Amino acid sequence: MTRNDDLVARSLAAVWHPCTQMKAHERFPLVPVVRGDGAWLEDAEGRRFVDGVSSWWVNLFGHGHPRIKAAIAGQMDQLDHAMLAGFTHEPVVRLSERLSALAPGKLGHAFYASDGASATEIALKMAFHHFANRGRPGKNRFVSLAGGYHGETVGALSVTDVPIFRDAYAPLLRPGLQAPFPARFHGDREFCCEPCAVEAAGALANLFEQEGHSIAALILEPMVQGASGMRMYHPEYLRRARALCDRHEVLLIADEIMTGFGRTGTMFACEHAGIAPDLMCLSKGITGGFLPLSCVLATDAVYESFYDDRTARGFLHSHSYTGNPLACAAANAVLDLFDEERVIEANREKAELFDIIAAPLAKHAAVHDWRRLGMIWAFEVDTDESDFPRLAFETALEDGALLRPIGRTVYFMPPYVIDDEAFARLVKAGITIAHRWGKK
Numbered sequence: 001m002t003r004n005d006d007l008v009a010r011s012l013a014a015v016w017h018p019c020t021q022m023k024a025h026e027r028f029p030l031v032p033v034v035r036g037d038g039a040w041l042e043d044a045e046g047r048r049f050v051d052g053v054s055s056w057w058v059n060l061f062g063h064g065h066p067r068i069k070a071a072i073a074g075q076m077d078q079l080d081h082a083m084l085a086g087f088t089h090e091p092v093v094r095l096s097e098r099l100s101a102l103a104p105g106k107l108g109h110a111f112y113a114s115d116g117a118s119a120t121e122i123a124l125k126m127a128f129h130h131f132a133n134r135g136r137p138g139k140n141r142f143v144s145l146a147g148g149y150h151g152e153t154v155g156a157l158s159v160t161d162v163p164i165f166r167d168a169y170a171p172l173l174r175p176g177l178q179a180p181f182p183a184r185f186h187g188d189r190e191f192c193c194e195p196c197a198v199e200a201a202g203a204l205a206n207l208f209e210q211e212g213h214s215i216a217a218l219i220l221e222p223m224v225q226g227a228s229g230m231r232m233y234h235p236e237y238l239r240r241a242r243a244l245c246d247r248h249e250v251l252l253i254a255d256e257i258m259t260g261f262g263r264t265g266t267m268f269a270c271e272h273a274g275i276a277p278d279l280m281c282l283s284k285g286i287t288g289g290f291l292p293l294s295c296v297l298a299t300d301a302v303y304e305s306f307y308d309d310r311t312a313r314g315f316l317h318s319h320s321y322t323g324n325p326l327a328c329a330a331a332n333a334v335l336d337l338f339d340e341e342r343v344i345e346a347n348r349e350k351a352e353l354f355d356i357i358a359a360p361l362a363k364h365a366a367v368h369d370w371r372r373l374g375m376i377w378a379f380e381v382d383t384d385e386s387d388f389p390r391l392a393f394e395t396a397l398e399d400g401a402l403l404r405p406i407g408r409t410v411y412f413m414p415p416y417v418i419d420d421e422a423f424a425r426l427v428k429a430g431i432t433i434a435h436r437w438g439k440k
Contacts, residue, residue, distance in 0.1 A: 049397065050401045127278075128217075196234065217278075
């Protein structure tokens with residue numbers, strides 16, 4: 001038995017893997033990973049794979065970045081962990097100050113957790129409690145967009161509209177309100193369709209007119225819905241949604257868990273529309289993929305509604321690892337890299353070059369709806385294969401690429417350190433997928 005085989009067998013016996021029907025691994029194997037370096041992952045037999053999805057969208061600067069490793073090691077020599085209730089420490093204070101300075105608007109108060117779904121839970125609870133503290137407990141409903149994804153805990157699933165995640169647990173969920181996604185008109189080839197955004201915003205306006213008295217918050221993924229298949233939309237929708245939230249006293253929650261930290265070509269996706277939310281959820285790339293951390297940034301107005309002598313008016317939420325110093329040190333190192341290496345500008349230049357490399361894939365007969373926003377590429381494959389995601393995943397591995405299609409959507413969301421050769425490997429895998437499994 002090889003080392004790969006041994007690791008897979010032990011994992012299948014002992015580990016319950018996420019978002020996985022474990023029985024499916026009777027038909028296709030797990031991929032054993034023993035090391036990562038930059039944009040590459042490697043198994044025990046030395047096979048290398050380009051990490052085309054940044055290991056679920058978290059490894060901004062690739063695997064094993066020396067600056068982030070050094071920051072964590074340095075922090076370990078000082079303070080590994082301390083509870084944040086009644087205590088504080090330099091890494092969390094510095095990170096909070098820097099996030100506030102970077103975020104659009106005036107989001108000056110940072111509340112920490114460990115993962116994206118927890119950030120969603122915090123934002124939803126915060127929005128409801130904000131209005132309750134202001135004597136308006138009836139404003140306790142949430143609006144989300146059709147196709148939105150905000151996590152898989154019970155509260156987050158209540159504002160998630162991806163059936164495979166939501167349907168099994170529907171009896172546990174509190175029903176919310178849903179607004180149309182600013183989808184393209186039939187036959188429209190532009191993903192950033194302004195008339196579509198205006199129409200969807202009109203539907204949101206009608207919903208707010210009818211139900212605004214009971215709505216605490218609108219939650220959305222700015223500019224692109226991830227788990228629904230990298231669906232992109234025009235920034236005019238965000239501008240109009242912001243104005244409607246102001247008019248009806250509804251908080252705007254920007255779920256920047258995936259879109260934050262440069263993914264869409266700006267530090268935060270809200271910047272495309274020139275708007276600022278009332279609450280902003282951050283996670284994934286915040287530590288460069290090294291350690292779990294998430295954060296909700298809040299405005300002064302939200303924060304001040306909790307500031308009181310009475311404990312019951314405080315925000316009653318906690319995590320044991322809130323603001324962990326090691327994770328905060330990693331996040332500060334990530335922000336150092338953005339400061340010192342003009343990452344946003346470099347990514348724009350890199351993406352334009354990668355568009356040229358990807359041209360043969362974009363023009364493939366089985367590929368349609370080719371699109372890019374920042375460092376996110378996506379396309380649909382015209383296929384009859386019902387098991388397309390698994391087949392495409394396995395095909396990409398043969399070409400030395402790690403890809404995880406969403407339905408018929410194949411996407412690239414690589415680490416920012418990826419080079420021309422590695423990106424060409426992703427393109428080659430995409431062409432093989434389209435050629436092998438696309439309609440002939």
